[in-house]
Every structure is written in C-alpha cells, then in structure tokens.
Amino acid sequence: MPLSHSPAATCQLLAPSRRTRLPTPCPRAGAAPAAEAALLPAPLRADSLPRHVAVVMDGNARWARARGLPSAAGHEAGRRALEETVRLSRAWGVRALTAFAFSHENWSRPKVEVEFLMGLFERVIHESIAGFLREGIRLRVIGDSSRLPVSLQKTAREAEEATRNNSQLDLTLAISYSGRRDIVQACRSLAQKSAYSELFFTDTLWPDFGEDDYLEALVSFQSRERRFGVRKL
Numbered sequence: 001m002p003l004s005h006s007p008a009a010t011c012q013l014l015a016p017s018r019r020t021r022l023p024t025p026c027p028r029a030g031a032a033p034a035a036e037a038a039l040l041p042a043p044l045r046a047d048s049l050p051r052h053v054a055v056v057m058d059g060n061a062r063w064a065r066a067r068g069l070p071s072a073a074g075h076e077a078g079r080r081a082l083e084e085t086v087r088l089s090r091a092w093g094v095r096a097l098t099a100f101a102f103s104h105e106n107w108s109r110p111k112v113e114v115e116f117l118m119g120l121f122e123r124v125i126h127e128s129i130a131g132f133l134r135e136g137i138r139l140r141v142i143g144d145s146s147r148l149p150v151s152l153q154k155t156a157r158e159a160e161e162a163t164r165n166n167s168q169l170d171l172t173l174a175i176s177y178s179g180r181r182d183i184v185q186a187c188r189s190l191a192q193k194s195a196y197s198e199l200f201f202t203d204t205l206w207p208d209f210g211e212d213d214y215l216e217a218l219v220s221f222q223s224r225e226r227r228f229g230v231r232k233l
C-alpha cells in the first residue's frame with residue numbers, strides 16, 4: 001500500500017495508512033433496515049451509522065512475515081478479512097463500502113507479486129458474483145483500469161454489469177488508484193456537497209481486521225460530536 005511502512009491496518013483516503021475512513025454520516029440513508037437493525041451488536045445504534053465506510057487494506061505483508069509465510073498468504077488472508085467486512089457491512093446496514101486494494105505505487109512491487117495480486121483480484125471478483133447476486137451487492141471497480149490485465153478488466157466489467165441492479169450494499173474496489181488524485185477529487189467533492197468524513201486509526205493488520213475492530217470503528221464514529229466544521233456557540 002502507499003504507506004505500508006506504517007504499523008497499522010485499515011482505512012482511509014486522505015491520510016496515511018492506519019486509518020479507517022468513516023465518511024458521510026447520513027442517519028436516514030445509513031440506517032439499517034428494521035429487520036436487520038435487531039442484529040446490531042451493542043452498543044452500535046442503527047440511527048447514526050455512517051452511510052459509507054472506506055478501508056485501506058494495509059498490513060498483509062507484515063501479517064505474513066510475522067508468521068514466516070510468503071506475502072501471497074497475507075493477501076489471501078486479506079481477502080478473507082474483506083469478505084467478512086463486506087458481510088458485516090451488509091448485515092449492519094452500512095450502505096456503501098469502498099476497499100482500497102492496489103495503489104498506483106503498488107505497480108512498482110516485484111513482478112511476481114503484482115501478477116499474483118492481479119490474478120487474485122480476478123479470481124475473487126469472478127468467484128464472488130454468485131454471492132453478490134444472492135446478497136444484493138452491487139460491485140464497482142474504480143481506478144486506472146487501462147493498466148489492468150485485459151482479463152481482469154473484462155471480469156470486472158462483467159461483474160459490474162451483472163450486479164448493477166443490486167441495492168443492498170454498494171461495494172467499490174479501488175484497483176490502481178492514485179492517492180494524490182483521490183485527495184484532489186475528495187477535496188472537490190467535500191467543497192461541493194459539504195460532505196464530511198471521520199477517520200479511525202487502528203494498529204490491527206488488515207488480515208486480522210474482524211468484527212471487533214469494525215465494531216470499535218463504528219462505535220467510535222457514533223460517539224463523536226459531529227460539527228461538520230461549524231463551531232457551536
């Protein structure tokens with residue numbers, strides 16, 4: 001990941017790793033459906049869930065190294081952590097999840113690792129389509145697609161097309177994304193929509209990111225006094 005020297009794991013777009021980005025609170029839009037709200041673990045509240053959560057999946061290599069495993073094993077474990085985060089997002093009523101998977105800078109990794117990751121992305125997307133259809137998950141793949149292998153581009157397009165009418169969860173995978181460009185885009189978007197983000201930092205390596213970590217991030221989000229940049233008198 002762009003800032004993989006950092007010791008931590010999740011989220012964000014505007015800042016270095018170790019961050020969980022919890023953007024755009026939107027109580028009504030983000031509220032879990034009534035039937036699912038009952039499944040929310042305490043102390044999570046359905047009335048002020050973030051509408052959109054973004055995660056930077058940092059820490060795969062460190063996770064693998066700590067176990068004497070190749071980095072590929074860390075990426076496979078990262079895949080499982082992502083699948084669990086998708087499942088929890090849907091179950092808890094988070095409407096949009098963006099996962100930053102592969103940055104522009106990651107292209108300079110060893111060829112064998114880049115090829116492994118491209119193959120993994122293609123395999124995961126292909127294998128997930130049936131589940132996405134079953135669970136009502138809409139997939140989008142963003143980033144500089146022109147640099148991706150043609151077969152991955154094709155698989156991504158097919159998955160996007162197949163899931164385009166799903167509405168339970170918007171899942172966005174950022175592959176070949178540019179941190180710098182994202183910052184500019186986010187600033188423009190913030191200026192236009194008065195949107196607001198909260199960041200959450202965790203030391204958990206992405207493959208270990210599970211329900212407790214996600215819950216901690218969301219509860220932290222809900223416990224913050226949100227002023228949207230305005231000072232209260």
Ligand SMILES: CC(C)=CCC/C(C)=C/CC/C(C)=C/COP(=O)(O)OP(=O)(O)O
Pocket residue numbers: 001003004005057058059060061062063071075076078079082099100101102103106117120121122124125173
């Ligand atoms: C379809 C899909 C998105 C699959 C999920 C697989 C997955 C989690 C990919 C992320 C790849 C990646 C470059 C992670 C950063 O960890 P790192 O290697 O930089 O680890 P480090 O921070 O310890 O150096």
